[in-house]
Amino acid sequence: MNEIVDINDSEIKEFISLKQSSLDEKYVVVESKNVFKKLFNTNTKIHKVFTTVENIEFINEHCSNIDFPIFTASNEIMKKIVGHKIHQGMMAVIDRPEFISFDEINGNVIVLNGLTSPENVGSIVRSCAAFNIDTLIIDEKTCSPFIRRCIRVSTGNLFNINVYKTSTLEEDLKILQSNGYTILSTANSPKAISLHKYDFPENCAVIIGSEGQGADKEILDLSDTILKIDIDEEVTSLNAAIAASIVLYQMKNSI
Template sequence: MAQLVPVSDPDDPRLADYVRLRDVNLRKSLEAEHGLFIAEGEKVIRRAVRTGHAPRSFLMARRRVEPLADLLDTVDAPVYVADDATVEAVAGFQVHRGALASVHRLPLPDVAEAVAGARRILVLEDLVDHANVGSIFRCAAALGIEAVVLSPRCADPLYRRSIKVSMGAVFAVPYARMTDWRGGLGTLREAGFALLALTPDQSAVPLDQAKVDDRAALMLGSEGDGLSSRWLEEADQRVCIPMSPAAMANGVDSLNVVAAAAIACHGLVHA
């Protein structure tokens, strides 16, 4: 059974895992150095533990302990119990869902391992927005995408906000991060994946007319600039989602990356 430890000092060093959760730069280095991530809310904490992630500690208000008692019974980590004001003072914002866990990261597989056995995968190039990454994982999981490969600079799926927006889907879809942006797509091609680059360019092949082989990787680019020209050139096919002619004339001719990813994942899985 996890041990309940009352705390009241926001500067208590035992709470160092939880400081300033909205300070992206601080969190990046803190979480990398300690190999941890933060799970927020009962549902996400349960999903993290169920998928084999070991908690380092918990931080929550007293009233949040009981609903998680069955889980806390099974883990060996301190449960820091504090009032809402203390939690807010540590985390730097009002934690609505009330329960936080600091969780050990598992070693990521390499790209070849993550995609072994998968037929339909996503490759994300340099997405910078954590909510977008989380939303795309949620789509990927729900629609049946079997693995996700991240470019070296893509935002972290285990950042608190990514996890939350994904509803825990980041724990359900295997993923890996390329170490080499230049050569990274080569690994996928060697594994037999056809590389489909999604582009807003309407001269590309409409998604539902794309030739999709046994194994296919759909490449999605960053929010502002889309895929890099290098990756566009390396693709086997450039595919697009057809835009309405009226929209093109009106200048409202683009989808956000999550909407585009949803349509493309659905199309890819049913191709």
């Protein structure tokens, strides 16, 4: 172990520069004990860990192969690096998980069309894991699921989800249709079917649209079915992550 006493120490510079990594970053920063528990059960390469001394026992307990350097610091320095007061004093620099190829898409999938909120993306990833969906499709307008906040909100479940990134969502959905997939969108549309009345077939691709505008018009137009969640007429819509969870629950109990 190596103790860090200066926030400008070069050994921890990655924890500052990678706080908000983009889709093209090779490495990402992760934090929180729940995330570490999931991380230690994967083959993801861990490059270094930055933590308080109090968490060393936790690392020894949950990680069977400590082949990475560990740097320790006081709570005060950790607070400055993490960027907020409430934290668990644990961060790691890891290899960003690889995106899967289009040909690896399998089973029911969730498709994110223009979601920009890390909290919503992370929550949807967590719901996917909860309802046994292991593939997520994101378009180029969607927030990277690999940024620090998304991974934290997903409680590390992102490590159990396959992610396919596309710059040609409409074309890819048409190919999925030709391969037997049913394309489903959610929207408050006059032609939408109530979710509770719909029987989900196998191999569905469920579109979750952006927080403000919903799914793109061209995506709605190619959808086989548009679903709506029946809510009080005084409420115009639900949060994207909440809507996704409701659809996933209904799908799991329908198929």
